[in-house]
Amino acid sequence: MRSFKKVLRAVLVAPVALFLLFEEWGWEPLAAGFAALARLPWWGKLERWITRLPPWAALLAFGVPVLTLMPVKLLALYLFGLGYVTAGLALILVAKLTGTALAARLFQLTQPALMQMRWFARLYTPWKIWKDNLMAQVRASWPWRMTRRFKTRVKLAGARLLAALKAALS
Known part of the structure; x- marks a missing residue:
């Protein structure tokens, strides 16, 4: 039974580890890319506004933009179903990179407020x-x-x- 648990754990943890590796690989550089946008006056103003949000609003500021990418991913699945594999893959890739960059930067900005909850x-x-x-x-x-x-x-x-x-x- 013990060896079965070890095998099951390895099988379940491996995909999670791969997902985390992707997130880890992309998180810092993509967040830095979004952070570079803060040089734009209006973007910097927006980021400063986000950092001053109360915890409940920080949760919305972090969660809502990330959730808005879900329809884009569903559209990609629809394209797959129609046989447009290249377009679907491109859309998934763009959505994943954009979503990771957005989530990473927003989490950097909202983490202090989120940790108050x-x-x-x-x-x-x-x-x-x-x-x-x-x-x-x-x-x-x-x-x-x-x-x-x-x-x-x-x-x-x-x-x-x-x-x-x-x-x-x-």
């Missing part, structure tokens, strides 16, 4: 601990370490190639 803090804190532990396990795994090494080697080789090309063109 006891129920949110009570749910978020264990979730964050669990997620961080899972991500630490993934990052400590052999495939992750090998992928990071490979990525570093590719980056170094690319930098050397670029430097050689610049030297050759100079």
Whole structure:
């Protein structure tokens, strides 16, 4: 029974870990992209307004825009059903990237207000601990370490190639 539980846990945790890896990969860079928009006067004003919202309004400011992307994803499924696979995939990809960027930035702006709600803090804190532990396990795994090494080697080789090309063109 114990080994069955281990296998079941691995089967259930693996897709969650992959989802979290995608979110983790996209969360910071996409949030930074949205944060760069704060250089626009009206966008910066909007962000400052969001950071001053009371907790209940911060929850709406975080949740409503993210939920508005649901019809877009349903439209993508409809396109799949009509046989427009490329259009459906493109729409899903754009919705996922936009949704992740929007959610990441809005969460950065609203987290202090959201954490003032006891129920949110009570749910978020264990979730964050669990997620961080899972991500630490993934990052400590052999495939992750090998992928990071490979990525570093590719980056170094690319930098050397670029430097050689610049030297050759100079």
